[in-house]
Amino acid sequence: xxxxxxxxxxxxxxxxxxxxxxxxxxxxxxxxxxxxxxxxxxxxxxxxxxxxxxxxxxxxxxxxxxxxxxxxxxxxxxxxxxxxxxxxxxxxxxxxxxxxxxxxxxxxxxxxxxxxxxxxxxxxxxxxxxxxxxxxxxxxxxxxxxxxxxxxxxxxxxxxxxxxxxxxxxxxxxxxxxxxxxxxxxxxxxxxxxxxxxxxxxxxxxxxxxxxxxxxxxxxxxxxxxxxxxxxxxxxxxxxxxxxxxxxxxx
Numbered sequence: 001x002x003x004x005x006x007x008x009x010x011x012x013x014x015x016x017x018x019x020x021x022x023x024x025x026x027x028x029x030x031x032x033x034x035x036x037x038x039x040x041x042x043x044x045x046x047x048x049x050x051x052x053x054x055x056x057x058x059x060x061x062x063x064x065x066x067x068x069x070x071x072x073x074x075x076x077x078x079x080x081x082x083x084x085x086x087x088x089x090x091x092x093x094x095x096x097x098x099x100x101x102x103x104x105x106x107x108x109x110x111x112x113x114x115x116x117x118x119x120x121x122x123x124x125x126x127x128x129x130x131x132x133x134x135x136x137x138x139x140x141x142x143x144x145x146x147x148x149x150x151x152x153x154x155x156x157x158x159x160x161x162x163x164x165x166x167x168x169x170x171x172x173x174x175x176x177x178x179x180x181x182x183x184x185x186x187x188x189x190x191x192x193x194x195x196x197x198x199x200x201x202x203x204x205x206x207x208x209x210x211x212x213x214x215x216x217x218x219x220x221x222x223x224x225x226x227x228x229x230x231x232x233x234x235x236x237x238x239x240x241x242x243x244x245x246x247x248x249x250x251x
Contacts, residue, residue, distance in 0.1 A: 015181035138225035
């Protein structure tokens, strides 16, 4: 079974248990009775079986409203290790990427970021290729936009841009911590990104991710991702940055 579908199912299941304050046994009993003769919940949990669209609908009808959205997020399809054409990539994010009128310029129409809401800010509009603005969102949607750009550069066989957006993908991983179910499975997202990384010979030679640094950032950023919230160096007035979750290598 594809790794991204295993991850999709794991995050979706964790979200249901978290949002509804249920144990796995309680959820199993609600779905299939005390013994669950099909063992479906256990198979979902262990990555043996991926949740299907028909199951998502049936489970929402049992009283687990507003839970299928997690499984339907495009972030999982963008992590698929198989090649994706430009046309299919655009379809994956069509609900979030909007054109300015009749122009060719597009911008991301994501929900407001949790960080901005907590500080009373309006989330600024991010243009299609503005990776800095996407990282500053510090959430799953920022990572979604960057994964789209990463896969787009992959589809175009542009190694230079692939390496550029790969750095941003690693920088954006800590944004997964803003939703608990995503935070629980952040290593699965890391592994999927790493899977794309090692398939590109140039990126593999030039960049080494620092998983231990990502783990520290997942527990909380000491310096906010949003530029306007970062402290400034008193001497240079430059905004301070978080440590990079990768090391650039020389060849």
